[in-house]
Amino acid sequence: MGMTMTQKILADHANLKEVKKGQLIEAKLDLVLGNDITTPVAIKEFEKLNINKVFDESKVAIVLDHFTPNKDIKSAEQCKVARNFANCKNIKNYFDVGDMGIEHCLLPEKGLVSAGDVVIGADSHTCTYGALGLFSTGIGSTDMAAGMATGKAWFKVPGAIKFILKxxxxxxxxxxxxxxHIIGKIGVDGARYMSMEFAGDGIKYLSMDDRFTICNMAIEAGAKNGIFPVDNITEEYIKNHPCKTIDKNPKIYTADEEAIYDSVVEIDLSTLKPTVAFPHLPENTRTIEEINEDIKIDQVVIGSCTNGRISDLKIAAQIMKNKKVSNNVRCIVIPGTQSIYLEAIEKGYISELVKAGAAISTPTCGPCLGGHMGILGEGEKAVSTTNRNFVGRMGHVKSEVYLASPAVAAASAITGKISSPKEVCEKTEEEVVC
Known part of the structure; x- marks a missing residue:
């Protein structure tokens, strides 16, 4: 029986020759992740097991990123619990203020996740790492506790949808x-408990940052995970991001030709237009060309585990260069990690954004979950490069969040309304350039 990429990885980690959709397995873990919200809950469950140490001090990662730097006493106490646990258990991969980042930007950067791994994280967007050709998925804090204790986790093997990008x-x-575009096409439950497996000649045109973004939002389609095949772009990224705390041995898996998919979806990338998800679901999408009204905005957020990487800051800086953020808009830019922040400074992106009137934040999840650094008030509208636009997601229940790319977000910050980047860039006979 043929297997998908995900099924092959899970079979190998379960020490089985093959697995099939719906099968229950116990698989070895290469990394267990938690953050400042989920880790304290996991610690309580871990302590009930009366175990003195985690299964592997180098294969547990704790990243304080959601409410850090601490916004209030409650968040400070949460982080204190995680900090004390990390110190007590000698966790090698613990990241705090000054040496942290948004977890799903940070772990690939640190080389903690690599091709062929099985990774669980007590955060739904752990599926991000599938861009590197591995199986990663979000779990609850109780499963995190069990994973820290045993180095194993139970899974129901998912079926798969094959997305051919052309x-x-x-x-x-x-x-x-x-x-x-994909979520708008299949809906927020269109890949429920499925593996979203990407293939096709269009992949070669996608950077690693593009792939991280796509896998990051697999969960918004209800998927168990998203995964890309390993190619020379993946291999180059892994080579340039070695791990200093774990002896990583990347392993490349490929889907069998006779692999069984629940469905196959073809996407012609050349036909796609800049797309915006309207409130209050990621599936509520329209292309820029389909928006026939002026939607004035109060805030723009460029950042998050979805779009806080260097290419995201680059395109925003290019669009906003020598321009000014609209007087009626608050523009907040959040680099994904300290390294991304530093690189953006060195390349001049930060200075261009500041000159345009943007506020630059230390790496944090902050406004994405309505945590801090940009909460919306009643009736306010935001264009955000984050991943969810549920009711009250970024603040007041009567606020609205429009999800978009960094290019659309930057253009909208300049015009004060949802806009195409073409609207704020000059046109030449050859091409549209900023």
């Missing part, structure tokens, strides 16, 4: 536009 996307199309 042709080269046009200038303004990024991974965010692609995944919003």
């Amino acid at each position: 042709n080269k996307p046009s200038k303004w199309i990024s991974g965010k536009d692609i995944i919003l």
Whole structure:
């Protein structure tokens, strides 16, 4: 029986020759992740087991990123619990203020996740790492506790949807536009407990940042995980991001030709347009061309585990260069990690954004979950490069969040309304450039 990429990885980690959809297995884990919200809950459950140490001090990662730097006493106490546990259990991969980042930007950067791994994280967007050709999925805090204790986890083997990406996307199309288009096409439950497996010649045109963004939002389609095949772009990324705390041995898996898919969806990337998800679901998508009204906005957020990487800051800086953020808009830019922040400074992106009137934050999940650093008030509208636009997601229940790419977000910050990047860039006979 043929297996998908995900099924092959799970079979190997379960020490089985093959697995099939719906089968229950116990698989070895290469990494267990928690953050400042989920880790304290996991610690309580871990302590009930009366175990003195975690299964492997180098294969547990704790990242304080959601409410850090601490916004209030409660968040400070949460982080204190995680900090004390990390010190007590000698956790090698513990990241705090000054040496942290948004977890799903940070772990690939640190080389803690690699091709062929099985990774669980007490955060739903752990599926991000599938961009590197591995199986990663979000779990609850109780499963995190069990994973820290045993180094294993139970899974029901998922079926799969194969997404064939064809042709080269046009200038303004990024991974965010692609995944919003897909979610708009199949719905927020269109891949429920499925593996979203990507294939096709169009992949070669996608950067690692694009792929991370696409896999990050697999959960918004209800998927168990998202996964890309390993190619030379993946291999180059892994080579340039070695792990200093774990002896990583990347392993490349490929789907069998006779692998069984629940369905196959073809996407012609050359036909896609900049896409925006309207309130209050990621499936509520429209292309820029389909928006026939002026939607004035109060805030723009460029960042998050979805779009806080260097290419995201680059495109925002290019669009906003020598321009000014609209007087009626608050523009907040959040680099995904300290390294991304530093690189953006060195390349001049931060100075261009500041000159344009943007506020730059230390790496944090902050406004994405309505935590801090940009909460919306009643009736306010935001264009955000984050991943969810549920009711009250970024603040007041009567606020509205429109999900978009960094290019659309930057353009909207300049005009004060949801806009195409073409609207704020000059046109030449050859191409549209900023």
